[in-house]
Amino acid sequence: MSTRPRPSRLRTALAVAASTLLLAACGPGSGGSADPAGGVARPGDSTTADTAGDTPAGTAAGTDTHAGHYAKPRKASPLRPGETRTTIAMPGGYTPSAPYGTGTDDYRCFLLDPELDEPAWLTGTQVLPGNPDTVHHVILFRVRPDQVAAAEAKDAAEEGEGWTCFGGTGLDPFQDVNDASWIGAWAPGGKETVTKPGFGTRLEAGSRIVMQVHYNLLTGPGPDTSAAQLRLAPGTRPYQALHTMLLPAPVELPCRPKHDDGPLCDRDAALVDLHERFGAEARTADLLHVLCGTKPQPGEVQSCVRTLAEPITIHGVAGHMHLLGRSIRIEVNPDTPQARTILDIPVWDFDDQGSRPIAPIHLEAFQQVKVTCHHVQWLRDRLPAFEGQPDRYVAWGEGTTDEMCLGMLQVTRP
Structure with missing residues (x-):
């Protein structure tokens, strides 16, 4: 495989923060993840519920020559009237490697075609990792019809399947964290996500899907062929459109006092190391302070407060977070009499990152949401992923042993 080019354009703070992160599940509801009849759906297969007179939206993608294998789905929640479930998969196997010759992570994007001949509502997703030992997480992004040519060009520009895609797909250099283009994801503990009745993500005819896979190279090399199941409903239905709002916060975790003599315990040196491993996209660590209106201040606890520009209903x-995460909390109207905590995970478990449905909460423009994360360095003494690695100043980064602080809201807008 030839050397892959570095990303050609630096994204803004909004763009980088919008898509360098992992989503447990984008739908407010969850269930199982297998076809009701059992077995694994393959490209070319489409399962349809009792349609009650509705026309199924979309057809299955792929061909019968698909040579890869991916995880068998778990038990699925039943399809609702008019819904179909179709599987899209990587067209061939991909063996991950460090794209710049250093580091232990590879982010790769694969362009998939659900073959939508007419608009549809996406009402659920289920990611099927092909090699769970190396697949750290998967994010699904919507590709608008007017972006397809650019996506095909990126796919053709690099040898092998897909293209290097630190920071997202590279198709939306100015993507807004208030309305991210991602539509589903998988992480450890993730299951099939299913929206509440009457809600969905709009997919126009001709839309494609980008599957971004984060490979953790610490577990050793190995080929992967991942897939995803999409639950679709006819686009003629008067559903409410769901949007994903992202709440990233900085990470500024210093070395422990008795372990702070290493070269990477200096913040500037640690950021240089991030640049070497991930290219210009590693500037997210500084750009998040622009988004949050903060300045780098070393400490285990970091927060970000965002003021809404328009009304939303959550x-x-x-x-x-990653492996050094200890706790995470999301609040609305912080530091006011109306303050309310809508997510509180006091003991973080990386292997259980499922989303939580909540009773709808309406917020007006100029009200605020806040995410707070607690990270600790002592966990590196207990986790195999850090074996043999010296202490370092930990900032927001793409890698498995770097860190993130991210809240995610599934919202509707008037």
Whole structure:
């Protein structure tokens, strides 16, 4: 495989923060993840519920020559009237490697075609990792019809399946964290996500899906062929459109006092190391302070307060950190008499990152939401992923042993 080019354009704070993160599940509801009839759906297969006179939206993607294998789905929640379940998969196997010759992570994007001949509502997703030992997480992004040519060009520009995609797909350099283009994801503990009745994500005819896979190379090399099941409903239905709002916060975790003599315990040196491993996208660590209106201040606890520009109604919530995460909390109207905690995970478990449905909460413009994360360095003494690695100043980064602080809201807007 030839050397892959570095990303050609630096994204803004909004763009980088919008898509360098892991989502446990984007739907406010969850269930199982297998076809009711059992077995694994393959490209070319489409399962349809009792349609009650509705026309199924979309057809299955792929061909019968698909040579890869992916995880067998768990038990699925039943399809609702008019819904179909179709599987899209990577067209061939991909063996991950460090794209710049250093580091232990590879982010790769794969362009998949659900073959939508007419608009549809996406009402659920289920990611099927092909090699769970190396697949750290998967995010599904919507590709609008007007972006397809650019996506195909990126796919053709690099040898092998897909393209390097630190920071997201590279198709939305100015994507807004208030309305991210991702539509579903998988992380440890993730299951099939299913929206509440009457809600969905709009997919126009001709839309494609980008599957971004984060590979953790610490577990050793190995090929992967991952897939995803999409639950679709006819686009003619008067559903409410769901949007994903992202709440990233900085991470500024210093070395422990008795372990702070290493070269990477200096913040500037640690950020240089991030740049070497992930290219210009590693500037997220500094750009998040622009988004949050903060300045780098070393400490185990970091927060970000966001002021809403328009009204929203929150239907689901999720959080994400990596291995040094200890706790995460999301609040609305912080530091006011109306303050309310909508997500509180006092003991973080990386292997259980499912989303939480909540009773709808309406917020007006200029009200605020806040995410707070607690990270600790002593966990590196207990986790195999850090074996043999010296202490370092930990900032927001893409890698498995870097860190993130991310809240996620599933919202509707007027």
